[in-house]
Amino acid sequence: MIKAVRGTRDLLPPDTALWNFVEAAVRDVFRAYNFQEIRTPIFEETALFSRSVGEETDIVSKEMYTWEDRGRAASDKGQSLTLRPENTAGVVRAYIEHKMWDRGLNKLYYIGPQFRRERPQKGRYRQFYQIGAEAIGPPSAGSESPARDAEILEMLATLLDRLGITDWNLELNSVGSPGDRARFNEALRKALEPVKDKMCGDCQRRAVTNPLRVFDCKVPGDQPIIEKLPRISQFLGDDSREHFAAVQQILTTVGVPFSINSRLVRGLDYYTRTAFEFTHGALGAQNAILGGGRYDGLSEALGGPSAPGIGFAIGEDRLVMSIKETAESVLRKPDVYIAPLGTGTNAPAARLARELRQHDAVVELGDESFRLKKSFETATKAGAKYILIVGENEVKADAFALKNLTSGEQISVARGELAEKIQG
Numbered sequence: 001m002i003k004a005v006r007g008t009r010d011l012l013p014p015d016t017a018l019w020n021f022v023e024a025a026v027r028d029v030f031r032a033y034n035f036q037e038i039r040t041p042i043f044e045e046t047a048l049f050s051r052s053v054g055e056e057t058d059i060v061s062k063e064m065y066t067w068e069d070r071g072r073a074a075s076d077k078g079q080s081l082t083l084r085p086e087n088t089a090g091v092v093r094a095y096i097e098h099k100m101w102d103r104g105l106n107k108l109y110y111i112g113p114q115f116r117r118e119r120p121q122k123g124r125y126r127q128f129y130q131i132g133a134e135a136i137g138p139p140s141a142g143s144e145s146p147a148r149d150a151e152i153l154e155m156l157a158t159l160l161d162r163l164g165i166t167d168w169n170l171e172l173n174s175v176g177s178p179g180d181r182a183r184f185n186e187a188l189r190k191a192l193e194p195v196k197d198k199m200c201g202d203c204q205r206r207a208v209t210n211p212l213r214v215f216d217c218k219v220p221g222d223q224p225i226i227e228k229l230p231r232i233s234q235f236l237g238d239d240s241r242e243h244f245a246a247v248q249q250i251l252t253t254v255g256v257p258f259s260i261n262s263r264l265v266r267g268l269d270y271y272t273r274t275a276f277e278f279t280h281g282a283l284g285a286q287n288a289i290l291g292g293g294r295y296d297g298l299s300e301a302l303g304g305p306s307a308p309g310i311g312f313a314i315g316e317d318r319l320v321m322s323i324k325e326t327a328e329s330v331l332r333k334p335d336v337y338i339a340p341l342g343t344g345t346n347a348p349a350a351r352l353a354r355e356l357r358q359h360d361a362v363v364e365l366g367d368e369s370f371r372l373k374k375s376f377e378t379a380t381k382a383g384a385k386y387i388l389i390v391g392e393n394e395v396k397a398d399a400f401a402l403k404n405l406t407s408g409e410q411i412s413v414a415r416g417e418l419a420e421k422i423q424g
C-alpha cells in the first residue's frame with residue numbers, strides 16, 4: 001500500500017471548507033488594505049535560499065528538499081533546484097527580475113505550499129501552507145517608514161480578530177541595522193568563546209560562523225548559557241532605536257497590544273530592525289501562528305537595488321487548527337435534499353435541482369431507486385435543512401412535499417414558490 005509521504009497529508013472535506021473559509025476571509029482583508037496577489041514558482045534555484053535565508057540557518061543547512069536537475073541533452077547545464085521553504089526570497093527575486101520598483105510600493109500577498117524537512121508533529125509538517133504578504137519598494141516610495149511596519153501589524157490584528165482568534169500575543173523586537181547586527185555578532189562571538197565547548201555541536205559551529213543563530217538552539221542543556229548572552233537591544237544604534245519607537249507609538253495609538261521580547265531574533269538571516277511573532281496559546285508546542293519582519297538589505301543581497309521591505313507569513317495549517325472549533329458553524333450545509341421517489345422521477349427532480357441552484361440554493365440530489373426511508377437518512381446525514389419529495393403525484397400536480405428536517409413541519413409548495421420557501 002502506497003501512503004502519503006511522512007510529514008505530508010491530504011486535506012479532506014469537511015476540513016477543506018474551513019481552509020476555503022479562511023482563504024476567502026484573508027483575501028477580503030488583503031483587499032481592504034490594497035494588497036494584491038503574487039504567485040511565484042514552487043521551486044527555485046538553490047542559491048536563492050542560501051543567499052537570503054542564510055547558509056547557517058536550520059532551514060538551509062538541514063531542511064531543504066534539494067536536487068540536481070540534469071539537463072535533457074548532454075549539452076544542457078544541470079542546476080541545483082530546491083522546493084521553496086518560504087516565499088519571501090521568491091517574491092524579492094520576482095521584484096528584481098520584473099523591475100517592480102517602477103510600481104512604487106508593492107503590496108503583495110501569496111497563499112501556497114512550502115516545504116521543510118522538519119521532524120513532523122502536531123502543527124508541524126513537511127509540506128505546509130503559508131498565507132503571507134510583503135510590502136516592498138524603493139525607499140522613495142516610503143518602504144522604510146515605521147508606518148508600514150505598524151500597518152502590517154494592525155492588519156494582522158484585524159485579520160486574526162476577524163477569524164475569531166482573539167487571544168493572540170504579539171511579540172515584538174528590533175534586530176537592528178546590518179551595522180548593529182555586526183557589532184552584536186562580534187559581542188556574541190566574544191561571549192561564546194569561553195563557553196562554547198560546553199554547547200551542542202551546532203552551537204559550537206554557529207559560535208564561529210554566525211553567532212546570532214545560537215538563539216535558534218532548542219537543546220535544553222544550552223539554554224542557561226544562551227539566557228546569559230547579551231541582547232540585541234543593547235547594540236541598537238540611534239536610527240534603529242527611533243524606528244522601533246515610532247512603530248510602537250503607532251501601535252499604541254491604534255490600539256494593537258504587544259509585548260517586547262528582546263530574545264526574538266527569528267530563524268532567518270535576512271531580518272533587519274522590526275521582527276515579530278504572533279503566538280496563540282491553544283496551539284501547544286508549535287504556538288507561533290505567524291512570523292515576520294523587515295528585510296531592508298535583502299534585495300541588495302540578491303543583486304537588486306535598495307528595496308526595503310517588511311512582511312510576514314501565517315502558518316495556514318495552524319490558523320485552521322485554531323479556528324476549527326469556533327468556525328464549524330460557518331460551513332454551509334445543503335439547503336435542500338431532493339428525493340425522487342419511483343421510476344421516472346429522476347428527470348423532473350433534476351429539473352427542480354437546476355432551478356433551485358440557479359437561485360443559489362445548495363442542493364443535494366438523490367436517486368429514484370432509493371426508498372423513502374433511505375432518502376430521509378441520507379438527507380439527515382448530509383445536514384440538509386429541507387427534504388423535497390418528488391413522487392409521481394407531485395410531478396403531476398407540479399407541487400411538492402417540502403419537509404423541514406429540524407421542525408418536522410411538512411407543507412405542499414408549488415414549483416414557482418419553492419426557491420423562496422427554501423431560501424427564506
Ligand code: HAM
Binds near residue numbers: 313
Ligand atoms: P517562518 O517563521 O519561517 O517565516 O514561518 C512563518 C510561519 O509558518 C510560522 O510562524 C509557522 O506558523 C509556519 N510554519 C513554519 N514551518 C512550518 C511547518 N514545518 N509546519 C507548519 N507550519 C510551519 C517565514 O517563512 C518568513 N518568510 C516570513 C516572512 C515574510 N518574513 C518576512 N516576510
